[in-house]
Amino acid sequence: MTQRTYSIGEAARLSGISVRKLRFYSDQGLLPPAGRTASGYRVFTDDELVRLDLIRCLRDAGLGLDAIREVLSKELSLVEALKLRLETLEAEIAAQRRVASALRAALRSPQLTEADLRRFLTMTQLSRAERRNVVESFFEKVSDGINIDRKWVRQMIETTVPELPDEPTPEQCDAWIELSAILDDPSFVANMRANASDAWDRDAFDMEACGLRATPSCARQSRRSTTGSNQRLTTAARSRDDGWKPRPD
Numbered sequence: 001m002t003q004r005t006y007s008i009g010e011a012a013r014l015s016g017i018s019v020r021k022l023r024f025y026s027d028q029g030l031l032p033p034a035g036r037t038a039s040g041y042r043v044f045t046d047d048e049l050v051r052l053d054l055i056r057c058l059r060d061a062g063l064g065l066d067a068i069r070e071v072l073s074k075e076l077s078l079v080e081a082l083k084l085r086l087e088t089l090e091a092e093i094a095a096q097r098r099v100a101s102a103l104r105a106a107l108r109s110p111q112l113t114e115a116d117l118r119r120f121l122t123m124t125q126l127s128r129a130e131r132r133n134v135v136e137s138f139f140e141k142v143s144d145g146i147n148i149d150r151k152w153v154r155q156m157i158e159t160t161v162p163e164l165p166d167e168p169t170p171e172q173c174d175a176w177i178e179l180s181a182i183l184d185d186p187s188f189v190a191n192m193r194a195n196a197s198d199a200w201d202r203d204a205f206d207m208e209a210c211g212l213r214a215t216p217s218c219a220r221q222s223r224r225s226t227t228g229s230n231q232r233l234t235t236a237a238r239s240r241d242d243g244w245k246p247r248p249d
Contacts, residue, residue: 003047005044006043006049007024007041007043008043008044009042015049015053017052025052030065030068030069031044031051032048034048034050051202054072055068057171058071058081062088062089062186063085067081067085068081095125099121102117102120102121104174104237105177118182122179131161131162131164131180132161133158134184138189141193141194142189142196144193146197147192148200162175
């Protein structure tokens with residue numbers, strides 16, 4: 001039985017898309033016509049309309065033309081194509097969450113400057129290695145010229161670097177932004193250096209009391225002992241302990 005054929009205008013009406021878009025898909029090789037009339041006009045059958053419906057679904061899912069072409073040619077399974085799209089979409093969502101966190105932090109600033117906004121945006125986009133560099137830089141400033149046990153410093157770095165998940169919550173991003181601001185605060189660095197000098201240069205720090213190594217518990221105790229001079233660290237530390245998972249020893 002001969003299949004019914006449709007002109008490009010009829011196919012567009014039946015599928016609910018514009019003639020221009022249907023012609024575009026056809027020109028791109030995604031929707032070859034079933035044939036042409038004697039005058040050279042494209043004609044389509046129900047098979048092409050089913051194919052066009054799949055194209056629309058894939059486009060609605062956000063797939064690009066190349067990926068759709070691979071699905072239609074069986075070079076890429078539908079499941080594989082959707083998994084790739086989902087991974088891309090989730091990465092985009094995570095990035096947007098980080099931007100939203102930066103904007104919230106910026107709006108909380110009493111006197112927002114362009115430099116503040118750039119810093120907030122930069123802090124939320126850092127990789128774990130880059131976040132570690134921020135923490136290491138802080139401890140290098142604090143320990144420079146002070147007789148601090150290097151193993152203790154390394155343990156402190158390990159327990160301080162935040163483990164943000166691939167999809168951090170707004171609270172986790174906010175806490176990291178606040179913590180990064182504290183670690184970059186010259187006055188806080190100076191206070192920490194003074195405390196470190198008192199503890200280490202004067203032999204006032206008891207390594208035995210901390211089990212000869214800086215466990216997460218010890219790190220939190222050490223952190224609490226220095227937050228009296230800066231209330232913001234208490235807030236950031238509490239947020240970090242509630243929302244960030246320390247790396248296991």
